[in-house]
Amino acid sequence: MVARVIPVEDFDLVIFGGTGDLARRKILPGLFHRYLAGQIPPEARIVGAARSEMDAEGYRAFTREALQEFAPNSCKDGGQVEAFLAMLSYVAIDARGDGGWKELAGLMRPDVVQAFYFSVAPALFGDLAERLHGHGIATEASRIVVEKPFGRDLESARQLNRGLAEYFTEEQIYRIDHYLGKETVQNLMAVRFGNVLFEPLWNAQFVDHIQVTVAETVGVGGRGEYYDKSGAMRDMVQNHLMQLLCLIAMEPPSKFDPDAVRDEKLKVIRALDPVAPEDIVRGQYRAGEDGPSYLEEVGDPRSTTESFIALKVHVANWRWNGTPFYLRTGKRLRARMSEIVVVFKEPPHSIFGDDAGRSANILTIRLQPDEGMTLQVTIKEPGPGGMRLIDVPLDMSFAEALGESGNQMPDAYERLIMDVVRGNQTLFMRGDEVEAAWAWTDPLIAGWEARRDKPQAYHPGTNGPEDSLMLLHRDGRRWRDLEA
Template identity: 75%
Template sequence: MVSRVIPVEPFDLVIFGGTGDLARRKILPGLFRRFLAGQMTPDSRIIGAARADLDAQGYRDMIRQGIAEFGGPESTDGDGLAQFLARLDYVSIDATGEAGWQQLSGLMRPGVIRAFYFSVAPALFGALAERLHQHGIADPDSRIVVEKPFGRDLDSARALNHTLAEHFREGQIYRIDHYLGKETVQNLMAVRFGNILFEPLWNHHYVDHIQITVAETVGVEGRGGYYDKSGAMRDMVQNHLMQLLCLIAMEPPSLFEAGAVRDEKLKVIRALKPIAAHHIVRGQYDSNGDGPSYREEADNPRSFTESFIALRAEIANWRWAGVPFYLRTGKKLRARHSEIAVVFKDLPHSIFEGDEKRHRNILSIRLQPNEGIDLQVTIKEPGPGGMRLIDRPLDMTFATALGEEAAEAPDAYERLIMDVIRGNQTLFMRGDEVEAAWAWTDPIIAGWERRNDVPKLYDPGTSGPDDSLMLLHREGRRWREIRG
């Protein structure tokens, strides 16, 4: 069975920063796949806008090379690629000046959806928003897409929200977090709210703890300058992991609709307890002889920036009272592995004499690699010899269970950009969510700076600093294995 693709309405999508790395690696190859899938109407157009001195054909040649490199198997579709490239145009533009804006204004068509992707530094958001209105390019139904970082603290996030609000309503602003576009993340909501099986158990009566892990094998590489001013807390926890925590912990919304979903996520963030210093472990990868250390890659021999963080959080509400949420993320770890694990409590009493092993049901939602969901259950070991219990997963790896449908599922950027065109903000962050997340994060970072906290060194290819194991060990728990 092949999934049905519904075309979106005709649109003009302007990508500011259209010659940048994100546009070449993710945005344009993703749009090309949506075009091949039949989701873009023939009269939809994409306009690249950047400082580079290119004409439309030069831009098409650049994007052709990008799709050949990052477009996947679809990049071999020569006829489809030619048709897609024909829908591309380009304007050389000065974000802070006046050059190119009249030309861009002349390209915009009446009667189609106008969307503007700000794939640029946040410092340029205000200038772009002002000129879009000054030249009459944005209309009351236009949408803008902004990439993280959404500030670097509460004050800067408020200033950024204020800048955008001077020219656009909140309903026009799409703060994109690609983690929310992943198939498995959305399936988390389907599993929770589409099945009677789980929701009655989704509380402190039955859940022992929850683990959220996002592990990477790569280091900071070419992003050292940016990352050294950010670190794992700002780069990953405040946004990606916070959003995953919200989806796993939020109350059922009245509807699967943007306002209702985001209201419930906001309640979770505001209910997070402050974190004590002994419930946080920071780490920084060292050199093990096979590659450079973090400090070498960041070109800062005295850097105290964390490339790994693990923490224990709690939510102060009736549903989750006393249930710890363990979050960890890091670079140069053992495997590329992202997972949410809901670990249920032990049986109050086992009827099986002689069975001393702890058996637990664990619902695991795998984001990468091999997206899927499995539920660990206890069964009898096959064969004679009595009642011997073993734990085995009921596994639904999407690629296996759904076959062709899973292969055709759009990636995160494809899905989210199409949601922008549809006007669906459900999987995008709202301004008050961003500010609430920073209000929780800022005191943690301020505490590190006040104490001159130094990250623990860890070897690449491991699970991070040994101290992170103690976050769980001292409470009789253990991290799930990081595996690819």
């Protein structure tokens, strides 16, 4: 099976922060992959813009090194690499001054799609927006892409929204969350709304509980200064896990349309109950054989910032009344794994008797490392030993099921950048979504700060603090194991 690739319109893409880590690791290699796939027209232009004094040839050399490091298997055809590099330009820009803006204006073409990627600190969003308009570069048709963190609380998010709204309409703003660009996340909607099998069962009558896990094996590393001001709640739950929760719990939209989808997601956020203190578990990793403790990495022995958090969440509506959602995310855990686990209820009555065993159907949606889905079903254990029930997986790894196209699925950033060029906002957060998420998150953070709660220490390479296991055990449930 060969994936169908639809070319996008001719475009000019400006990457502010074009020499930064995100551009080097994700944006530039992603654009190169889309070029190799035939999705980017050869006339398109990509402009790096940053503080560094560099000319276009220097930026091409920078990009060539980035491709060799982060897309080595795609660089075998030197002619293709050189053709892609020929599309690149560079402008040394002063985000808070006038330097470089006249040169940037001279590079932009008025008759193509214009997109501006703000791969910079949020403190510069307003300055860039103001100068794009002040120098006559942005038009009513221009699009801007902004990266998280989109605020650190409700008030700062509102300020960012107001600052951008002075120069761009909501239809022009693309707030990117790379988790929404993952193939499996989009397949979650396809599974729910494209199959008659699942949607009738997707409610509290049939679903016992749902788990959302985003686990990492690495520590905070060089992000210690930023992370200690953020923590797992702000860094992961308020955005990534919240978006996954919305896609799981939302009502069917009237159509696959950006505002229709985001309207339903917003309803989920607004339906979230406050979380009781006993339903929140926070943790910090200790030192281990392969690395220092969280406190050592951030350089503050008194820090009470969490590197792990688990929550029991309820969506207060008819569909999900009584069905808990368990969310967890953390660093220095046993395995790198992101997944959604939908645990269905057991049959109300077993005709086979207690000796046969009882089990539940479980749908596991893997986001990483191996994207795919597994449905656990119950069958008879083979052999003459009588009627004994066992669970077996119906497994669909995208790489195996889709053959070559499954192994060549685009990275999340690749897909989302192409959606920006197409003008499709379905997989991007709307301003009111961001604010609603912070309105739910802020009281939880304020609560543990007022109580002066301290995170529990946990050993690296484990499933996190012991109390996070009890969060489910006390309800007669258990987390799905992190598979090393």
